[in-house]
Amino acid sequence: MPRTSPAPAAAPPSTPTHCPYCALQCGMNLRAAAGGDVVEVVERTDFPVNRGALCGKGRTAPAVLSSRVRLTEPLVRRPATGRLEPATWEEALVKIAEGLGRTQRGYGPDAVGVFGGGGLTNEKAYALGKFARVVLATSQIDYNGRFCMSSAAAAHQKAFGLDRGLPFPLEDIPRTGCVILVGSNLAETMPPALRYLTELKENGGTLIVVDPRRTRTAEQADLHLAPRPGTDLALALGLLHIVVSEGRTDESFVQDRTAGWDEARAAAMAHWPELVERITGVPVPQLRDAVRMFCDAPAGMVLTARGPEQQSKGTDTVGAWINLCLATGRAGRPLSGYGCLTGQGNGQGGREHGQKADQLPGYRKLTDPAAREHVAGVWGVDPDSLPGPGRSAYELLDALGGDIKSLLLMGSNPVVSAPRAAHIEERLRSLDFLAVADVVLSETAALADVVLPVTQWAEETGTTTNLEGRVLLRRKAVDPPPGVRTDLEVLHSLAALLGHEKGFPVDPEEVFAELRRASAGGPADYSGISYRRIAEEDGVFWPCPEGAPASSTAPTDSTAHAVPAAHAAPGDDHPGTPRLFLDRFATEDGRARFVPVTHRPAAEEPDAEYPVLLTTGRVVAQYQSGAQTRRVDELNAAAPGPFVELHPRLAQRLGVSEGDRLSVVSRRGRAVAPARITDSIRSDTVFMPFHWPGEGRANTLTNPALDPTSRMPEFKVCAVRIERAQD
Numbered sequence: 001m002p003r004t005s006p007a008p009a010a011a012p013p014s015t016p017t018h019c020p021y022c023a024l025q026c027g028m029n030l031r032a033a034a035g036g037d038v039v040e041v042v043e044r045t046d047f048p049v050n051r052g053a054l055c056g057k058g059r060t061a062p063a064v065l066s067s068r069v070r071l072t073e074p075l076v077r078r079p080a081t082g083r084l085e086p087a088t089w090e091e092a093l094v095k096i097a098e099g100l101g102r103t104q105r106g107y108g109p110d111a112v113g114v115f116g117g118g119g120l121t122n123e124k125a126y127a128l129g130k131f132a133r134v135v136l137a138t139s140q141i142d143y144n145g146r147f148c149m150s151s152a153a154a155a156h157q158k159a160f161g162l163d164r165g166l167p168f169p170l171e172d173i174p175r176t177g178c179v180i181l182v183g184s185n186l187a188e189t190m191p192p193a194l195r196y197l198t199e200l201k202e203n204g205g206t207l208i209v210v211d212p213r214r215t216r217t218a219e220q221a222d223l224h225l226a227p228r229p230g231t232d233l234a235l236a237l238g239l240l241h242i243v244v245s246e247g248r249t250d251e252s253f254v255q256d257r258t259a260g261w262d263e264a265r266a267a268a269m270a271h272w273p274e275l276v277e278r279i280t281g282v283p284v285p286q287l288r289d290a291v292r293m294f295c296d297a298p299a300g301m302v303l304t305a306r307g308p309e310q311q312s313k314g315t316d317t318v319g320a321w322i323n324l325c326l327a328t329g330r331a332g333r334p335l336s337g338y339g340c341l342t343g344q345g346n347g348q349g350g351r352e353h354g355q356k357a358d359q360l361p362g363y364r365k366l367t368d369p370a371a372r373e374h375v376a377g378v379w380g381v382d383p384d385s386l387p388g389p390g391r392s393a394y395e396l397l398d399a400l401g402g403d404i405k406s407l408l409l410m411g412s413n414p415v416v417s418a419p420r421a422a423h424i425e426e427r428l429r430s431l432d433f434l435a436v437a438d439v440v441l442s443e444t445a446a447l448a449d450v451v452l453p454v455t456q457w458a459e460e461t462g463t464t465t466n467l468e469g470r471v472l473l474r475r476k477a478v479d480p481p482p483g484v485r486t487d488l489e490v491l492h493s494l495a496a497l498l499g500h501e502k503g504f505p506v507d508p509e510e511v512f513a514e515l516r517r518a519s520a521g522g523p524a525d526y527s528g529i530s531y532r533r534i535a536e537e538d539g540v541f542w543p544c545p546e547g548a549p550a551s552s553t554a555p556t557d558s559t560a561h562a563v564p565a566a567h568a569a570p571g572d573d574h575p576g577t578p579r580l581f582l583d584r585f586a587t588e589d590g591r592a593r594f595v596p597v598t599h600r601p602a603a604e605e606p607d608a609e610y611p612v613l614l615t616t617g618r619v620v621a622q623y624q625s626g627a628q629t630r631r632v633d634e635l636n637a638a639a640p641g642p643f644v645e646l647h648p649r650l651a652q653r654l655g656v657s658e659g660d661r662l663s664v665v666s667r668r669g670r671a672v673a674p675a676r677i678t679d680s681i682r683s684d685t686v687f688m689p690f691h692w693p694g695e696g697r698a699n700t701l702t703n704p705a706l707d708p709t710s711r712m713p714e715f716k717v718c719a720v721r722i723e724r725a726q727d
């Protein structure tokens with residue numbers, strides 16, 4: 001069993017590294033204990049983000065390194081039995097090359113799809129994107145980050161010209177005056193980060209939490225607004241209305257640093273407080289209190305997470321919250337700003353280096369001729385050979401078995417995590433060929449024709465970029481069990497089998513060196529970052545151009561705009577950029593853009609047949625599709641299975657008692673899970689966590705209605721009916 005212990009004075013050496021799970025990327029030390037089979041987590045207090053604190057998932061992460069729960073040999077589906085059975089690496093790799101090659105020859109390159117993950121290191125995400133574009137020549141690549149922070153990313157781009165989760169380090173949070181936390185249950189999803197909110201309050205600051213549930217996070221708030229799911233857009237517009245009508249606009253900031261205020265103000269003025277109360281269910285006095293708290297404070301931040309973002313209007317919703325920051329001068333200034341709390345371990349870096357459908361490394365656009373030329377130069381290929389943008393994650397998965405015949409998947413478990421999951425499962429089954437690389441036999445891997453067992457976090461070196469934009473080094477701390485290989489080795493071998501002997505190195509530092517060159521001059525410029533610097537500096541914040549002192553961070557191609565950096569003496573290496581936008585935003589003219597947005601309903605509103613709102617999310621002890629954490633005894637003991645959270649009034653109306661098996665039915669299907677009755681949720685809404693497969697799978701119910709800009713599915717709102725389940 002994994003144990004956490006304080007570092008004793010004369011302990012055997014341990015390796016500083018980072019947690020495999022969420023975007024906080026907590027620092028920890030790992031030590032292989034006697035016998036080699038046991039890996040201990042040792043406190044690492046020197047890493048500033050978590051200062052030694054870990055949640056239960058991080059503390060128990062070594063349990064997934066055990067050969068008892070993971071894959072240690074390749075599996076191939078045998079025609080005779082129809083089952084996945086052990087195979088040699090050579091056979092498995094050849095089968096994949098043949099499977100993908102057959103599709104390519106029969107139907108053309110775009111019939112092969114690639115699906116990646118925001119948990120993959122920067123090196124892997126970069127190599128996977130390059131593999132898709134150069135080896136497979138397919139445009140059909142996207143990744144699970146589309147389901148995560150894509151709406152915030154799109155809104156960031158529109159408003160600021162650059163997308164980085166937080167434009168400031170977490171350490172700034174305690175020193176701002178007021179934080180509005182929208183749809184984030186930080187206390188369960190990033191527990192060590194709760195400290196920053198506690199310190200904010202200790203410093204006299206205030207916390208406003210916006211969540212339809214009184215979560216553990218909302219319990220910490222000075223003011224908790226509990227809107228009806230899917231109405232955050234109206235809520236933000238209502239607050240802006242009050243800002244304007246009460247004369248709290250920061251006119252000089254709007255004048256000097258922004259554009260588009262007149263249209264945005266006009267749109268907000270159509271959302272008067274009483275109307276907003278009717279839409280959201282949040283009483284007008286609470287709306288006024290929120291504005292007063294936010295505007296009275298000397299500085300303020302709005303932080304969003306998946307609550308407002310995973311909606312079919314997520315981009316506009318985040319835009320409305322950004323408008324609120326801009327109108328009140330809470331952006332582009334010290335200790336103020338809008339930020340998105342990204343989710344996965346490499347949720348930030350995973351969206352910067354080319355596994356996203358429309359993107360090239362360095363956060364460049366695949367449609368930009370200058371970006372294509374630069375990256376093609378680094379890759380040694382003709383720019384015209386690079387395919388164009390492909391489809392978004394849900395659209396790609398929905399096309400499986402249609403015009404996409406084969407899929408290579410790395411780092412996601414869509415059978416559990418995709419919206420309308422029964423349909424996606426059926427699409428995966430209809431493929432001619434499916435190859436999955438994973439550390440465990442996930443529900444998706446179990447459908448594959450070939451499964452490759454790969455190494456994980458503690459067994460390999462690579463970089464991740466946390467929610468602050470801090471590029472970190474995850475160091476190899478232990479040897480992998482025999483029989484597994486790294487994702488980089490997999491891509492190297494497949495590329496070679498498909499005719500590309502060169503260009504896919506297996507050494508992560510070599511891949512990083514190439515990534516640095518590919519990202520140079522792009523918006524997410526990593527060219528000045530090295531493994532050595534990361535190790536010496538507790539991580540380096542991008543953008544960090546090579547050889548450029550901070551003062552000369554100038555645009556070097558059409559996809560980049562100058563971003564002011566922290567201060568450095570002339571001649572120094574670029575110090576990295578912990579704080580963005582302090583002098584100018586990353587738009588062409590340096591001004592932030594207001595977006596004129598108006599409220600609209602969710603894609604599916606309750607009606608007579610489906611009268612209740614379903615929202616979904618997380619619990620502290622399980623991670624995502626649960627592929628990893630459902631293999632840890634201690635976590636299963638804490639969170640053994642799915643449940644339906646509902647208010648006592650709704651329970652009474654339905655004649656339901658605690659623990660009763662409920663059938664939750666939407667237009668997509670039916671899920672069954674026990675009732676958990678609590679007055680911490682609105683009475684028109686039920687909540688289900690999405691970590692489990694089978695009959696309690698929340699995503700059997702969810703609506704794949706997509707945001708028109710970000711293509712984010714509406715995980716957070718759909719209409720359901722609730723029945724007592726027949727046994």
Ligand SMILES: Nc1nc2c(c(=O)[nH]1)N[C@H]1C(S)=C(S)[C@@H](COP(=O)(O)OP(=O)(O)OC[C@H]3O[C@@H](n4cnc5c(=O)[nH]c(N)nc54)[C@H](O)[C@@H]3O)O[C@H]1N2
Pocket residue numbers: 022023148182183184185186188189190210211212213215228229230231232305306307308342343344615616617618619620621622623624625687716717
């Ligand atoms: N324990 C744990 N931690 C994790 C993860 C995990 O799976 N488990 N995953 C990681 C990842 S990838 C991510 S993306 C983050 C996600 O982190 P969070 O965004 O904090 O997680 P969620 O639980 O999905 O959603 C947050 C809150 O949104 C609320 N909500 C639901 N509907 C609405 C709405 O319409 N409006 C508003 N304002 N709020 C709403 C929910 O009640 C919930 O409390 O967590 C990361 N950390």
Ligand SMILES: Nc1nc2c(c(=O)[nH]1)N[C@H]1C(S)=C(S)[C@@H](COP(=O)(O)OP(=O)(O)OC[C@H]3O[C@@H](n4cnc5c(=O)[nH]c(N)nc54)[C@H](O)[C@@H]3O)O[C@H]1N2
Pocket residue numbers: 117118119120121144145147148149306310343344409410411412413414416417418419437438439440442454455456457487616617618623624625626627628690698699702715
């Ligand atoms: N209803 C509902 N559904 C949701 C959400 C929600 O809030 N509600 N949230 C969405 C969000 S924000 C997210 S991020 C997605 C996440 O959902 P998924 O994409 O399913 O994420 P994981 O469960 O983390 O899957 C990662 C898989 O990759 C494997 N893996 C881990 N590390 C590696 C590696 O280095 N290499 C390889 N090859 N494999 C690896 C793991 O074992 C696991 O099987 O779920 C989305 N789905």
Ligand code: SF4
Pocket residue numbers: 019020021022023024025026050053054055056057058059189190191192
């Ligand atoms: S908060 Fe996130 S990074 Fe930190 S230990 Fe928990 S899962 Fe790991």
Ligand SMILES: [Mo]
Pocket residue numbers: 147148149343344
């Ligand atoms: Mo996520």
